[in-house]
Amino acid sequence: MIYILLCLAAGIAVGYLARKRTAVKYTGSLLSVTIMLLLFFLGLSVGSNEQVVQNFTAIGLDAFLITVGGTLGSLFCAKWVHKKFF
Amino acid sequence: MKQSFVYLLLFVIGVTVALSGIVPEVLLNKNIATWVLYTLLFLVGIQIGAGKNLFTALKRFGWKVLMIPLATTVGTFAGVALLSLIIPGRSLTDCLSVGAGFAYYSLSSILITEFRGAELGTVALLANIMREFSVLILAPWMVKHFGKLGPISAGGATTMDTTLPVITKYAGPEFVVIALFHGMIIDFTVPLWVSLFLSL
Numbered sequence: 001m002i003y004i005l006l007c008l009a010a011g012i013a014v015g016y017l018a019r020k021r022t023a024v025k026y027t028g029s030l031l032s033v034t035i036m037l038l039l040f041f042l043g044l045s046v047g048s049n050e051q052v053v054q055n056f057t058a059i060g061l062d063a064f065l066i067t068v069g070g071t072l073g074s075l076f077c078a079k080w081v082h083k084k085f086f
Numbered sequence: 087m088k089q090s091f092v093y094l095l096l097f098v099i100g101v102t103v104a105l106s107g108i109v110p111e112v113l114l115n116k117n118i119a120t121w122v123l124y125t126l127l128f129l130v131g132i133q134i135g136a137g138k139n140l141f142t143a144l145k146r147f148g149w150k151v152l153m154i155p156l157a158t159t160v161g162t163f164a165g166v167a168l169l170s171l172i173i174p175g176r177s178l179t180d181c182l183s184v185g186a187g188f189a190y191y192s193l194s195s196i197l198i199t200e201f202r203g204a205e206l207g208t209v210a211l212l213a214n215i216m217r218e219f220s221v222l223i224l225a226p227w228m229v230k231h232f233g234k235l236g237p238i239s240a241g242g243a244t245t246m247d248t249t250l251p252v253i254t255k256y257a258g259p260e261f262v263v264i265a266l267f268h269g270m271i272i273d274f275t276v277p278l279w280v281s282l283f284l285s286l
Binding site: 012074079 | 104125130161188236278
């Protein structure tokens with residue numbers, strides 16, 4: 001867990017110090033490549049996991065319910081903040 | 087939108103390759119994925135650190151602009167906690183860690199896979215992709231029924247990139263700075279919340 005925070009903090013420090021250098025512009029593309037690589041790895045571990053393959057429909061339904069909860073919850077709060085503060 | 091499609095495609099390719107059973111053992115080694123994950127977090131950090139949009143919104147709207155990411159966070163967790171009651175077999179904290187992805191499906195699914203395994207990681211991937219797509223498709227409906235901050239809150243961490251065009255179109259250009267600010271704050275909190283809920 002601590003490594004997550006360290007990597008993130010190190011990145012923020014480097015990003016802040018290098019914010020005026022042109023090399024920073026390539027972070028976005030590098031990030032996309034890293035994400036592609038990781039999603040491929042995630043696909044590999046999902047495909048080689050019997051439990052996930054067999055329960056894919058149930059997993060999809062759970063994901064849908066969590067999305068509905070999170071999205072509607074944030075929409076109601078946003079409505080209240082809009083009325084109250086803006 | 088096109089980028090999300092490519093990401094999804096790579097995931098599907100990974101699944102297909104694994105199902106065909108031609109994966110060399112070396113690739114399933116967890117250490118590789120872990121180091122790529124650390125690289126990802128480092129790069130996310132650089133983007134946050136080098137960004138200059140963070141303070142323009144604060145200057146223009148003052149501190150009340152902080153109320154929007156707060157509303158997104160509180161609303162999401164409240165809604166997910168409520169719905170977790172009708173999801174059998176999943177703990178409240180597991181559901182909350184999925185919700186804490188705030189549509190940032192790549193980072194959250196990878197983090198969750200790392201700490202809880204591919205099953206919950208897949209829930210996170212699908213749930214957060216759905217959240218992003220809901221904004222891309224339903225933004226006009228959200229503005230009509232929940233006001234102009236609606237699609238911004240619903241978009242979570244994506245309001246600084248993928249959902250910014252639809253927010254600009256349906257909420258109006260005056261909300262662009264707010265959307266950028268909101269996206270950055272939520273973006274930054276995703277790994278914090280996810281690792282917090284997984285450690286509970």
